[in-house]
Amino acid sequence: MNVASKLKELGLTLPEPPRPVATYLPAVRSGNLLFVSGQLPFVDGKLQKVGKLGGNFTLEEGQAAAQRAALNALAIINQAAGLENVAQVVRLTVYIASATGFTDHPRVANGASELLIHVFGEPGRHARSAIGAAELPLGAPVEVELVVELKA
Amino acid sequence: MNVASKLKELGLTLPEPPRPVATYLPAVRSGNLLFVSGQLPFVDGKLQKVGKLGGNFTLEEGQAAAQRAALNALAIINQAAGLENVAQVVRLTVYIASATGFTDHPRVANGASELLIHVFGEPGRHARSAIGAAELPLGAPVEVELVVELKA
Amino acid sequence: MNVASKLKELGLTLPEPPRPVATYLPAVRSGNLLFVSGQLPFVDGKLQKVGKLGGNFTLEEGQAAAQRAALNALAIINQAAGLENVAQVVRLTVYIASATGFTDHPRVANGASELLIHVFGEPGRHARSAIGAAELPLGAPVEVELVVELKA
Numbered sequence: 001m002n003v004a005s006k007l008k009e010l011g012l013t014l015p016e017p018p019r020p021v022a023t024y025l026p027a028v029r030s031g032n033l034l035f036v037s038g039q040l041p042f043v044d045g046k047l048q049k050v051g052k053l054g055g056n057f058t059l060e061e062g063q064a065a066a067q068r069a070a071l072n073a074l075a076i077i078n079q080a081a082g083l084e085n086v087a088q089v090v091r092l093t094v095y096i097a098s099a100t101g102f103t104d105h106p107r108v109a110n111g112a113s114e115l116l117i118h119v120f121g122e123p124g125r126h127a128r129s130a131i132g133a134a135e136l137p138l139g140a141p142v143e144v145e146l147v148v149e150l151k152a
Numbered sequence: 153m154n155v156a157s158k159l160k161e162l163g164l165t166l167p168e169p170p171r172p173v174a175t176y177l178p179a180v181r182s183g184n185l186l187f188v189s190g191q192l193p194f195v196d197g198k199l200q201k202v203g204k205l206g207g208n209f210t211l212e213e214g215q216a217a218a219q220r221a222a223l224n225a226l227a228i229i230n231q232a233a234g235l236e237n238v239a240q241v242v243r244l245t246v247y248i249a250s251a252t253g254f255t256d257h258p259r260v261a262n263g264a265s266e267l268l269i270h271v272f273g274e275p276g277r278h279a280r281s282a283i284g285a286a287e288l289p290l291g292a293p294v295e296v297e298l299v300v301e302l303k304a
Numbered sequence: 305m306n307v308a309s310k311l312k313e314l315g316l317t318l319p320e321p322p323r324p325v326a327t328y329l330p331a332v333r334s335g336n337l338l339f340v341s342g343q344l345p346f347v348d349g350k351l352q353k354v355g356k357l358g359g360n361f362t363l364e365e366g367q368a369a370a371q372r373a374a375l376n377a378l379a380i381i382n383q384a385a386g387l388e389n390v391a392q393v394v395r396l397t398v399y400i401a402s403a404t405g406f407t408d409h410p411r412v413a414n415g416a417s418e419l420l421i422h423v424f425g426e427p428g429r430h431a432r433s434a435i436g437a438a439e440l441p442l443g444a445p446v447e448v449e450l451v452v453e454l455k456a
Contacts, residue, residue: 129190281342
């Protein structure tokens, strides 16, 4: 697997791993599982736009935000364990800041799912939950949480 | 354990496992843990009613929806690993679409908890979180997420 | 590690572990992981105040509620496995009942994070997600969910 070339196919490069916005860790390993902290769609440490799906975010913008948050999660996995050591993406949870009446969460979450599958191939397929949040930290439209299994 | 007869006592039968509404997997195993994707109360691939607790859903309808989503999770576990191979239900998370002021989440979540305990007996007892979501995928009133431990 | 003295430095003592508000378990162990049920900021079995951040809760009150819910989680870990057997805090999820426009979740969640780090030191550092919920059980402002790794 060559993650860099897989990302390049999408016009993406692995960013610097975002620093936690408080006193916690970017990721913690227990056994073969790596638990990644909830990631926001930071670009260079900033949210490019704040708000909600069903409000001031279009579906396409929400998908791009989900992809970006997942890309940040990849940067953290790479820093913590090396992306080449991922055996399987286990669980993806996508929290989506939702204005009243917005129910198209699966398509927003696909922005994260499709990146993971593109990068890792079959081991990138994962169990998933998509949830509509009332608000998310710092006004982010999307927060992505990951559990991956590392090679033994 | 005879799951079919336990379900029959409640007037239930194991449905076809719902297909994911996007590109993810119904469940992923890592070690002895099986992570099940968030399940909606689909019946034959459709939500019978959309909306929220504290809105157009009564408590009883919410409990039935939680039971149904848990039943769908059982169908997925059965497909992925066989229900007879469940050693312990580990964690249940019940997300409940909540209109402002609705705070009776534990009783809604009991619709899922009680099904699991009825079906599995003591190993069906689980750690649980119940959360009020702003919105859920496709307008579902409830989404159920499960982690179970499989026999080694 | 002397948890009692660490808590005393903060003016805290370990409470009686709260009983689940329904039929589930306070915590379930699977392998070396202990999954703790979502904890509310109960004091002597009661919520001292109900409501939301960005509504009738100040930031400081929210932080205190997050600390209290985490303290209750510690009481449950102690009962289930003994706090001296915690090898690593793995994942903390803090759900925060959020009025429209409240986005300061990380600082609220720090009330829980800082307690864990104070009590356990370096092994208390954890992966974290902070999420804005529409409503939480019984009107609680905060719900805290924990996964910890126990010594083998």
